[in-house]
Amino acid sequence: MLPLTWLFIHLAFILPFSRTAHAKTCTLSPLGVGKDDTDQVEQAIATCGNGGKTVFESGTYNITRKMTWNLTSATVDLNGYLSFKPDIQFWLNATNTYRVVFIQNQASWFVVTGSDFVIDAHNTGGIQGNGQPWWSYFQTHPRADGDGRPISLTLWKATRGVIRNFRIVSPPFWSNTAAESSDIEYNGMYVNATNTDPLYIGKNAVPNTDGINTYRSDKIVMLNWDVTCGDDCLAVKGNSSNIIARNITCRGGNGIAFGSIGQYADMNDNISNVILQDLLMTRIDPNVQPNMANGVYFKTWTGSVHGVPPTGGGGGSGAVNNVVVKGVHLDRVNIPLHLYQTNGGHTGDAPSTLKFSNLRFADWTGTAVTNRIVDIECSAAVGCSGVSFAGYNISGPAGQAPRFICQNIQGLSGLSAPCNATGQM
Ligand SMILES: *[C@@H]1O[C@H](CO)[C@@H](O)[C@H](O)[C@H]1NC(C)=O
Ligand SMILES: *[C@@H]1O[C@H](CO)[C@@H](O)[C@H](O)[C@H]1NC(C)=O
Ligand SMILES: *[C@@H]1O[C@H](CO)[C@@H](O)[C@H](O)[C@H]1NC(C)=O
Ligand SMILES: *[C@@H]1O[C@H](CO)[C@@H](O)[C@H](O)[C@H]1NC(C)=O
Ligand SMILES: *[C@@H]1O[C@H](CO)[C@@H](O)[C@H](O)[C@H]1NC(C)=O
Ligand SMILES: *[C@@H]1O[C@H](CO)[C@@H](O)[C@H](O)[C@H]1NC(C)=O
Ligand SMILES: *[C@@H]1O[C@H](CO)[C@@H](O)[C@H](O)[C@H]1NC(C)=O
Ligand SMILES: *[C@@H]1O[C@H](CO)[C@@H](O)[C@H](O)[C@H]1NC(C)=O
Ligand SMILES: *[C@@H]1O[C@H](CO)[C@@H](O)[C@H](O)[C@H]1NC(C)=O
Numbered sequence: 001m002l003p004l005t006w007l008f009i010h011l012a013f014i015l016p017f018s019r020t021a022h023a024k025t026c027t028l029s030p031l032g033v034g035k036d037d038t039d040q041v042e043q044a045i046a047t048c049g050n051g052g053k054t055v056f057e058s059g060t061y062n063i064t065r066k067m068t069w070n071l072t073s074a075t076v077d078l079n080g081y082l083s084f085k086p087d088i089q090f091w092l093n094a095t096n097t098y099r100v101v102f103i104q105n106q107a108s109w110f111v112v113t114g115s116d117f118v119i120d121a122h123n124t125g126g127i128q129g130n131g132q133p134w135w136s137y138f139q140t141h142p143r144a145d146g147d148g149r150p151i152s153l154t155l156w157k158a159t160r161g162v163i164r165n166f167r168i169v170s171p172p173f174w175s176n177t178a179a180e181s182s183d184i185e186y187n188g189m190y191v192n193a194t195n196t197d198p199l200y201i202g203k204n205a206v207p208n209t210d211g212i213n214t215y216r217s218d219k220i221v222m223l224n225w226d227v228t229c230g231d232d233c234l235a236v237k238g239n240s241s242n243i244i245a246r247n248i249t250c251r252g253g254n255g256i257a258f259g260s261i262g263q264y265a266d267m268n269d270n271i272s273n274v275i276l277q278d279l280l281m282t283r284i285d286p287n288v289q290p291n292m293a294n295g296v297y298f299k300t301w302t303g304s305v306h307g308v309p310p311t312g313g314g315g316g317s318g319a320v321n322n323v324v325v326k327g328v329h330l331d332r333v334n335i336p337l338h339l340y341q342t343n344g345g346h347t348g349d350a351p352s353t354l355k356f357s358n359l360r361f362a363d364w365t366g367t368a369v370t371n372r373i374v375d376i377e378c379s380a381a382v383g384c385s386g387v388s389f390a391g392y393n394i395s396g397p398a399g400q401a402p403r404f405i406c407q408n409i410q411g412l413s414g415l416s417a418p419c420n421a422t423g424q425m
Contacts, residue, residue: 065096069112073116078122084110084130103179119161152172211232229253230289340375355382355384358385359387
């Protein structure tokens with residue numbers, strides 16, 4: 001059941017390209033307050049982004065328009081921050097962002113593409129998203145999927161790339177996306193979306209600040225992440241395969257998601273071979289971030305179509321196969337493990353035909369603040385097959401009988417408590 005073969009394969013797949021003989025090195029430093037660094041950054045990448053090395057000295061680089069880095073056999077030492085100008089109306093104008101992330105027509109202000117590259121931010125640089133004005137603005141203005149809030153770092157059609165020791169501070173929206181990419185290793189990623197506007201103390205003022213979404217991508221490895229956010233810490237979306245995440249700390253938010261999937265009626269969403277290992281989900285000060293919703297959760301739209309993406313959808317099919325979630329510690333989450341197939345649904349909807357199979361949960365410890373210790377509600381149309389547990393020990397609130405809900409599962413094993421449709425024992 002454990003997809004060991006490809007686990008071993010992954011250890012070899014990120015091949016270091018020759019970095020011994022860089023043809024060119026470009027070195028730049030920030031121009032200073034009031035100046036615009038976009039031209040010099042683009043110039044450096046144009047000169048040294050193909051077979052060369054670009055060194056950003058520490059400091060803050062003022063980026064005032066959308067930017068693509070096309071890196072080929074290149075290294076970037078990003079010791080400082082790319083600071084994207086805090087001008088909400090500018091970025092919301094669709095002409096000022098890229099729309100390369102197909103799902104929900106999401107916007108990007110910075111796209112990295114190409115092959116055989118390393119971007120190392122040495123834990124001293126990355127992206128400053130200047131998210132606070134965005135978060136405050138969208139507390140009083142409507143917000144929707146695909147509305148143009150930009151993703152901070154988008155990898156698109158990138159292959160054999162490494163993003164190392166990178167920091168994304170104050171992202172207005174999703175922090176990272178890997179789309180249509182393969183053989184990518186993110187090693188050392190710090191994300192922090194923390195509201196400091198006193199008006200919104202105690203509220204989740206940072207919605208949709210996901211740590212990453214993977215979409216239409218293969219062989220994505222995420223190691224050593226520390227994410228403080230108000231939404232999904234990691235989200236595995238449609239057509240993600242051979243995904244590994246290890247040593248991931250999620251502080252607040254919704255936990256780790258599979259989904260939403262099945263939003264597009266005319267497309268299958270297939271997800272296969274995912275290993276998530278050594279995860280910590282921890283609730284933080286509720287004045288800073290009130291949510292710590294899940295450990296790991298899986299969600300699909302229903303089998304009925306309600307409108308069209310980016311905001312509506314449903315009716316999509318597909319399959320999620322071979323998922324291992326191992327070595328999980330939960331600190332006061334609402335629902336440790338949740339699977340539901342009614343996202344965006346209405347009563348009377350057709351059940352989803354998106355099928356989950358071979359899900360394995362091993363070595364889970366910690367606490368939940370509700371008594372729903374397991375809640376797996378598979379679609380009546382297709383069910384789930386092969387759901388196994390080993391060493392699943394989560395404590396609910398004292399004095400409340402724990403509930404274990406398992407609907408429409410064929411081949412359930414390894415839980416020490418009875419698990420059935422209602423969770424009533
Ligand atoms: C960034 O550059 C713009 C000019 O494009 C300038 O008006 C603005 O003051 C600069 N921002 C900072 C923080 O230096
Ligand atoms: C990136 O550069 C490579 C090599 O120069 C080129 O083949 C490719 O088309 C470029 N990609 C984009 C998106 O511009
Ligand atoms: C968006 O930006 C373009 C290019 O600068 C401009 O022509 C257009 O008027 C802007 N649209 C809005 C709604 O501001
Ligand atoms: C996130 O940022 C907030 C505000 O700057 C800070 O108080 C907090 O310590 C940071 N969290 C982590 C894990 O670094
Ligand atoms: C886990 O990742 C954190 C960064 O988020 C790092 O400080 C720590 O050393 C890593 N732990 C291991 C065992 O690699
Ligand atoms: C996922 O891959 C399948 C099979 O290649 C394809 O039919 C489907 O359209 C893809 N879905 C998405 C969302 O790209
Ligand atoms: C995607 O899922 C559909 C529906 O379950 C299945 O028929 C198809 O073979 C899958 N495609 C791939 C590439 O896994
Ligand atoms: C489950 O975890 C609790 C601590 O939360 C511990 O006291 C108990 O011994 C564990 N049970 C098993 C079977 O490991
Ligand atoms: C759930 O399973 C338990 C143990 O097998 C059983 O006592 C209980 O009656 C079941 N509840 C329902 C509603 O089937």
